[in-house]
Amino acid sequence: MTTLKNxxxxxxxxxxxxxxxxxxxxxxxxxxxxxxxxxxxxxIGINIMLATSLHLIxxxxxxxxxxxxxxxxxxxxxSAVMTMKLELPFIIAILAGGIIAxxxxxVIGIPSLRLKGDYLxxxxxxxxxxxxxxxxxxEYVGGASGMQVSHLTTWPWVFACVMITVIxxxxxxxxxxxxACISVREDETAADAMxxxxxxxxxxxFVIGAFFAGVAGSLxxxxxxxxxxxxxxxxxxxxxxxxxxxxxxxxxxxxVLAAILLTIVTTFLQDYPxxxxxxxxLVLILMMIFRPQGLMGTREISxxxxxxxxxxxxxxxxxxxxx
Amino acid sequence: xxxxxxxxxxxxxxxxxxxxxxxxTMVYGIVKLINFAHGDVFMVGSFVGFYAITVMxxxxxxxxxxxxxxxxxxxxxxxxxxxxxxxxxxxxxxxITAIGVSLLIENGLIYIRGAQPEAYPNNVLPMDKLxxxxxxxxxxxxxxxxxxxxxxxxxxxxxxKTKIGKAMRAVSFDSEAAKLMGINVNxxxxxxxxxxxxxxxxxxxxxGIYYIKIEPLMGVLPxxxxxxxxxxxxxxxxxxxxxxxxxxxxIEALVSAAGYSLWRDxxxxxxxILILIFLPQGLFGKNKREKV
Numbered sequence: 231m232t233t234l235k236n237x238x239x240x241x242x243x244x245x246x247x248x249x250x251x252x253x254x255x256x257x258x259x260x261x262x263x264x265x266x267x268x269x270x271x272x273x274i275g276i277n278i279m280l281a282t283s284l285h286l287i288x289x290x291x292x293x294x295x296x297x298x299x300x301x302x303x304x305x306x307x308x309s310a311v312m313t314m315k316l317e318l319p320f321i322i323a324i325l326a327g328g329i330i331a332x333x334x335x336x337v338i339g340i341p342s343l344r345l346k347g348d349y350l351x352x353x354x355x356x357x358x359x360x361x362x363x364x365x366x367x368x369e370y371v372g373g374a375s376g377m378q379v380s381h382l383t384t385w386p387w388v389f390a391c392v393m394i395t396v397i398x399x400x401x402x403x404x405x406x407x408x409x410a411c412i413s414v415r416e417d418e419t420a421a422d423a424m425x426x427x428x429x430x431x432x433x434x435x436f437v438i439g440a441f442f443a444g445v446a447g448s449l450x451x452x453x454x455x456x457x458x459x460x461x462x463x464x465x466x467x468x469x470x471x472x473x474x475x476x477x478x479x480x481x482x483x484x485x486v487l488a489a490i491l492l493t494i495v496t497t498f499l500q501d502y503p504x505x506x507x508x509x510x511x512l513v514l515i516l517m518m519i520f521r522p523q524g525l526m527g528t529r530e531i532s533x534x535x536x537x538x539x540x541x542x543x544x545x546x547x548x549x550x551x552x553x
Numbered sequence: 554x555x556x557x558x559x560x561x562x563x564x565x566x567x568x569x570x571x572x573x574x575x576x577x578t579m580v581y582g583i584v585k586l587i588n589f590a591h592g593d594v595f596m597v598g599s600f601v602g603f604y605a606i607t608v609m610x611x612x613x614x615x616x617x618x619x620x621x622x623x624x625x626x627x628x629x630x631x632x633x634x635x636x637x638x639x640x641x642x643x644x645x646x647x648x649i650t651a652i653g654v655s656l657l658i659e660n661g662l663i664y665i666r667g668a669q670p671e672a673y674p675n676n677v678l679p680m681d682k683l684x685x686x687x688x689x690x691x692x693x694x695x696x697x698x699x700x701x702x703x704x705x706x707x708x709x710x711x712x713x714k715t716k717i718g719k720a721m722r723a724v725s726f727d728s729e730a731a732k733l734m735g736i737n738v739n740x741x742x743x744x745x746x747x748x749x750x751x752x753x754x755x756x757x758x759x760x761g762i763y764y765i766k767i768e769p770l771m772g773v774l775p776x777x778x779x780x781x782x783x784x785x786x787x788x789x790x791x792x793x794x795x796x797x798x799x800x801x802x803x804i805e806a807l808v809s810a811a812g813y814s815l816w817r818d819x820x821x822x823x824x825x826i827l828i829l830i831f832l833p834q835g836l837f838g839k840n841k842r843e844k845v
Contacts, residue, residue, distance in 0.1 A: 294645050296652075341830045347644050348587050352780065353829050356822035359777070363819035464773075468652060475649055504668075507660035514653030519638045522646040 251389045258385055268385065272453055274493045275388035276446050279395045281473035281489035282482060283442035286399050289480040290408065291435035292415030294351045297338070297358030298470045301440040303462035304361060305331040305447025307371055310379045310457060320382045324391070324448040331444020332437045339436030343429055358467050365459040376458030383453040391449060395442045400482055402438065411435055472510055476517060478524030483531035557688045559810040560803060565694040565763060567802020568701035572756035573779030574786070574794035575708060576749025582725040582789030583745045585644065589651040590631055591753055592776015593658040596769060598624040598754025599761045603671055613677050613762070617700070620758045621751040628750025629743045662769045670768035673761040697759050704755055705795055708748070712791060717744050725789065774818060781825040787835025796836065
């Protein structure tokens with residue numbers, strides 16, 4: 231019964247999303263929406279992809295990664311090389327961006343598995359910085375001055391990628407694999423004792439998250455006319471982290487909502503970057519002090535309408551409560 | 554000779570890393586928190602020193618002391634306002650707060666005074682070139698090194714010979730047991746933040762004198778590298794932070810000397826990832842098994 235109910239809601243939201251897509255596509259092609267709003271819309275889409283992909287790593291699997299901009303950068307540069315240097319079609323560039331970022335996710339995921347909590351956070355931060363510095367030193371992709379990229383990202387591309395990302399991550403979370411990932415988040419040792427291959431699931435989360443971050447990177451690169459390594463510093467990683475934290479660690483709809491909300495806030499505060507960052511940082515601090523579970527906690531939007539109880543737990547799976 | 558000169562540069566830079574790393578390692582040792590805002594305390598210290606020297610026209614030593622004092626208060630304020638309510642929260646929550654505090658300090662300062670850089674006056678310390686066995690070493694690097702060493706000796710004295718140092722060691726060993734023994738844990742943690750932040754403030758002034766240019770985002774990279782230094786030496790271990798900082802400075806200088814100066818910032822992180830994978834307890838650390 232519950233599966234039927236759930237799948238009904240699932241198909242309903244897909245239909246709603248398609249209607250939304252149609253309205254937007256109509257207003258864009260009829261010229262009702264000016265380029266500023268179209269750009270904001272694309273940004274919201276890209277940020278949703280970034281937020282949900284990081285949500286899979288942090289929110290579902292509990293691996294605190296703050297180097298997500300590294301995957302974004304890998305995807306952006308890989309796809310830009312595909313279209314600009316090798317002159318391949320955009321679809322191949324998007325896939326290549328995702329796959330190469332996923333490979334990077336595996337490269338960083340496997341050694342990082344020996345680390346936990348703070349150490350993992352710092353190692354991923356270091357990985358993000360290494361990616362940036364490596365890109366800075368490769369002449370082939372323009373070094374510090376960056377790389378020219380033609381504008382190929384359009385609303386249908388963004389919409390399709392966002393839909394695929396959200397659906398894949400939602401279905402992954404609700405599958406056996408997703409539950410295994412959640413058990414790793416709740417208590418790694420217990421999950422291990424229950425026969426779950428924790429290493430496998432941690433790497434899987436990293437690879438899938440990195441793949442979608444890479445896809446988002448392809449769209450991101452082709453939405454600008456130029457990409458530079460400085461676009462992918464750790465401030466970018468923190469931006470993505472804020473989406474996930476604000477939305478609630480462990481809530482897919484929460485991170486989507488936070489991505490939409492914060493992208494709009496960012497757009498309005500574009501001329502005042504310091505004000506934006508002050509607001510962001512205050513949100514982070516106050517959130518952690520007064521509502522550490524985020525806006526949605528581990529709940530999803532759909533559970534707000536039904537009266538189902540969901541159980542939340544500690545996110546990092548540790549019982550150490552010092553600090 | 555070129556190599557020895559680079560080594561001297563590396564040791565000067567390394568002593569700055571070591572001073573910052575000490576704060577990281579002490580705070581981590583006592584509350585198990587990576588204090589991301591520590592690099593920004595270092596930046597604030599640098600600005601306080603700058604204003605003390607240019608506006609108030611003070612000498613190097615008094616600017617250093619003012620900066621250390623201001624940073625100590627600043628560090629305690631950060632701890633009391635942002636970290637204390639989270640003593641019993643998850644590690645991740647504390648880490649996110651630390652990131653938030655760091656962003657707040659940086660952007661708050663940019664908001665107040667703008668993002669433009671400042672230049673330290675170059676007549677604060679005498680600029681003589683000393684010739685030692687054919688290697689010319691600026692008197693500045695020697696002064697900087699000696700100030701760092703003096704501060705580290707004072708720190709060792711405080712940690713090992715005074716009552717508050719004993720309390721700090723006790724709390725970092727087992728804060729519950731320390732509380733039962735009548736140690737005021739909150740005050741001890743505040744004292745740790747004060748001492749660590751004072752050292753970061755001193756590092757800020759020294760950095761300003763040595764590298765001239767300071768700006769509101771200058772604390773980020775040295776802060777991260779100092780953290781690497783703390784991990785390299787074994788986090789929570791005070792002599793480890795000193796050795797780790799000096800070692801990291803020398804490694805960076807050697808990489809620059811080898812002609813890869815653009816890769817310099819990356820090396821610290823490569824060192825970090827290698828040390829985390831192969832020697833996670835650090836050079837001086839003891840390997841601890843995690844118990845369920």
